[in-house]
Amino acid sequence: MDQRSYAQYCATARTLDIVGERWTLLLVRELLTGPKRFGDLQRNLRGLGTGLLSARMKHLEREGLVERITLPPPARTPAYALTEAGAELGPAVLALARWGLRWAMDDPREDEAFHPGWAVLGLKAAFVPAAAAGLTAVYEFRTGDETFHARVDDGEIETVYGPAQHPDVVITLSADAFRELASGHLRLGTALESGAATATGDRDALRRLGDLFRLPARRTR
Amino acid sequence: MDQRSYAQYCATARTLDIVGERWTLLLVRELLTGPKRFGDLQRNLRGLGTGLLSARMKHLEREGLVERITLPPPARTPAYALTEAGAELGPAVLALARWGLRWAMDDPREDEAFHPGWAVLGLKAAFVPAAAAGLTAVYEFRTGDETFHARVDDGEIETVYGPAQHPDVVITLSADAFRELASGHLRLGTALESGAATATGDRDALRRLGDLFRLPARRTR
């Protein structure tokens, strides 16, 4: 809680005292895919000024959800990373994302920004653990200058910014195709068939990829 | 989205555009246990003025998460209820609550308000579906002037404001004991043993009650 607390002895209210302010949960979302630098955070969050970003990160650090780290060589540059407490907000952020996938992802609006990392988080939200039973594989997604990978291991999934060490499958697709994936308009299988996406690597792992995610049926409010 | 949108084509951001403003998710929390009247909402949310409450409810109604209803006879008074879209925010609110139970529920602060309904939601957040396999029972919780009931049915739980029609077990406890339950400091079994809570009704259903909830291990940030 910063200045304004709800002053309620309630788990939800206490949580919102800490992460309920504007931008805060989106910052957690950004860090959920790995450490990020100050400038990268700001670039992904149009409208968030340096002053407020600085204040938010300080707040999250004070609250023990974020820590300042130095990226490993050869980068050696300062960055922010989630602590264990911060990372455990993942399920809550994904629950919000699942709601959004179902009830709020109509067509992109004219002025909306998009970053592939958000789509990767969308995939994570749509991940079906049961479909990954007995599967261990690393999928790498490439789009323009951004690369992510998803590490699937028997019902668990982890999505991280950056290339993988030994990807089993590499999927390359345009930002647009990625965005359509995020919206639930495009199924991965369809994208591969139509050539909107191309994949190389282990054909078995690729075949199972299509079943790993089930976007919630979209509804209108 | 009201005025200020994040303008991101991202499921999380889109959701927060709709329910991310101050008070909004707490209003959803209130309605998650059943329809509420304007005045009751305001009473439970200290600090929220009538003007802002009115604006928020209008917003939620416009967005299709809330609808105005007339309470059934003999009340016949206006109230607000969640639509299907609104009710489906339940998992997200509970995920936030689970995080709070684990990371943010230290001792109550001097000026914090408390309402039993919040604790009931806390119980719901701590519900372990597997522990309710094959169990069908209705538990009623009474505290001073507030009564709730939980309807458990084979791995599912529903918690609603008001008395139950045919409760299998009735648990009566002080607001303090209820608050300690919410904090994770007190286990239901312990409360019954110490006399902080009393229970009447089906002894089988009562015996299983103790296992239905597992508060997440508390941690400090």
Added chain:
DNA sequence: CGGCATCCATTTTGATACTG
């Protein structure tokens, strides 16, 4: 009681300029 309108003090935010 349910709810809207208004006025005003305080916070929060957004945008931009500036510094090590």
Added chain:
DNA sequence: CAGTATCAAAATGGATGCCG
């Protein structure tokens, strides 16, 4: 690049009065 400083615009909190 990583932040601090500054200022204007918007959101909020609280009080109050009104009306059906």
